[in-house]
Amino acid sequence: MGGEEGVIRNRVRDLVRGGAHRSDTAPGLARLLEEVGEGGVMDGCEMGYALVKGLGVLRGEVEMVEREGRLEVMGDGGGGYKERCRVELAGRLNAILEARSEIVAEVPSPPSDSLKVVRALLRSGLPNLAEGIFEKELGDKDISDPAYAGEIVQAIHSLASYHYSADSYEKARFHVQSLTAAGPEVRKLVDSNAPGFDGFTVDWTKLVLSASKCESRRRSQLKNCLSNGGSVPSLLSTLGGPRNVVYEVLNAMTTFPASNSDETYEALANALVRRVHFVKGAVEMGGCPKGDRGEVAFIGRSNVGKSSLVNMITARKTLAYTSKRPGKTQQFNYFAVNDKVDVERELRYGDDIKGEKDFDSFYICDLPGFGYAKVPESQRREWGGFMREYFEGRRNLRVVFHLIDSRHGVVDEDERIMGECAEIFGGGKKGTTYVVVLTKADKNVKGGANGGGGKAGGGVIKMVRDKMREKGVGGNPIIVTSSETKLGRDDMWRYLRLAADYNI
Incomplete structure (x- = not known):
């Protein structure tokens, strides 16, 4: 893993110290974040440690050497190691994202790179940071703008899918409602063949499956509460939402241009x-x-x-x-x-x-x-x-x-x-x-x-x-x-x- 640590550290250093090539920094960081996210940062202590070391270069902290020593002393044993690594990584990522925001303010990042960062943060188990990037770089853009529509929708889709998987139902519901509101605008872009709109696909199957698993766990929770004397209407009122959350995804799906995916409809049928x-x-x-x-x-x-x-x-x-x-x-x-x-x-x-x-x-x-x-x-x-x-x-x-x-x-x-x-x-x-x-x-x-x-x-x-x-x-x-x-x-x-x- 040592070689991989060095590669990550050197790539971050080169990106940040590029000087005349600052316009390449934001896309480069996006690609790096995505690659490291795919490597399972939050589940692999070594990868998490490597990223922490690499991101330390961005802040230029002299005390990084001391902290590295402490992490190495902790070794792989204690049960709190991964959690400490997670906290460190969250802090470092927050720093790199703040620095990235300054870069983007000078040289705007393409919406596709913003989407990559959002998805990479979600893969790393950091939804709050992902939400922050979305709000700063995509959430304030006009959904009817052909240059941003695809990335906005796909970022909302990724956030909703993540929150369903994490059983954060209210957050997932908020984003699915945003998808429902976005659907008619996307349909207009498609119907008018708007200039600059290249089209995109929404992975409805993934969202349906995420919602379906969330619903299954939600039903188990309701069933346990019911066995303790609760009533169905009062429990549903407390938890909020419909009696099957997959119906909300279906409602959003029907506002978009028609999808004829048999895989999606099979997932819907199995859930409903x-x-x-x-x-x-x-x-x-x-x-x-x-x-x-x-x-x-x-x-x-x-x-x-x-x-x-x-x-x-x-x-x-x-x-x-x-x-x-x-x-x-x-x-x-x-x-x-x-x-x-x-x-x-x-x-x-x-x-x-x-x-x-x-x-x-x-x-x-x-x-x-x-x-x-x-x-x-x-x-x-x-x-x-x-x-x-x-x-x-x-x-x-x-x-x-x-x-x-x-x-x-x-x-x-x-x-x-x-x-x-x-x-x-x-x-x-x-x-x-x-x-x-x-x-x-x-x-x-x-x-x-x-x-x-x-x-x-x-x-x-x-x-x-x-x-x-x-x-x-x-x-x-x-x-x-x-x-x-x-x-x-x-x-x-x-x-x-x-x-x-x-x-x-």
Whole structure:
């Protein structure tokens, strides 16, 4: 390690004493900090000691020789050695960063170097110093400036990811909210092809995984508190935030230009929909499960793609039965999401499993399809009566997803559903959100079935929106989806959050 110590010390000395080459100092220090950070400064005593010696050159302290002797005497034995090394390193880094600020004031550092320093400090376990560099060199810049947008966003992303990993939830939440605010500005730069904007990628997968691990530890903490007599709402109020912090990352992600990373969506699905199982089928209100959690309902024309959509948002292939024969779903089918804590395997209907639901558990209710179902007219009328009774009486119902085939648009029965939902849920009645979901968008445009992703044509969306206005639900959201291309799954999850966050 002695040779490596000398290299670091000499590089710092050369950078600082460069004289005429001061413009190279800041980028050089950034590269050095990044390299040393990658070497695991905080975990390796020798590397930490080498950096302390090297940074001592910057301050020109004569007493460095005496301090080196003390560190060498301490050796590798005492349990407090690493902590003392950490304290020394933090102080020295603070000094080098102050000196760097003076250099940057004379010769501005490129934003890419500021980003490198922030990331290197985070890798070294020094978030406060990283926050300081961010605020001084990036935080005060305009996010709409093409020269800074990429580095600002990526620095915020790194800070949020670090704080999630360190279980500093409130700090992570602050930065994720900053990402949410930055997203629309970045989208404008992309859409306008702004001069000087080279574009960049955000590692959403890393942020989702960091938030997911934080959420797992947070749930364990809540569970321990609950076992000591606390209540879920009061505990969540104390800790702050949603019932699953990953929803905040999802919210930020949807403000940015679309990301089609299967890896990211797989991470989201694993974090938001950890377990799903079929609970029961109901043909009357008395047959519905106890309303002890939030609930979402799916309704639509037979063969509109309800079962396929449920499978898509739960990341399961066979959770809901799919069939080419219309009308297969002939009861209100209930699925429990994130039910039964500490059960790793998928539950089966009829299993008697001990345990309680997770804090973000909710029900999915798949309603019978209307239109093509080969059932007597009397049965259809019974379904209609049950549906209205369900909409009016199910107090824990948070979202009604009304599915419409984007190839065919609104049919008569869709108009009836819109009218009933306007009457029952209009003006925020019951606290239930009515959402129109256009399905099979990949089949609605040319090239959609050939890997192009597909999206419902503007004419179809306008026609649906006009009909919604006519029926009194014109201000409600429309989501365009495809179970084939996975289009719209992030928007669907955003509304599922209303059920996951519901306080009983």
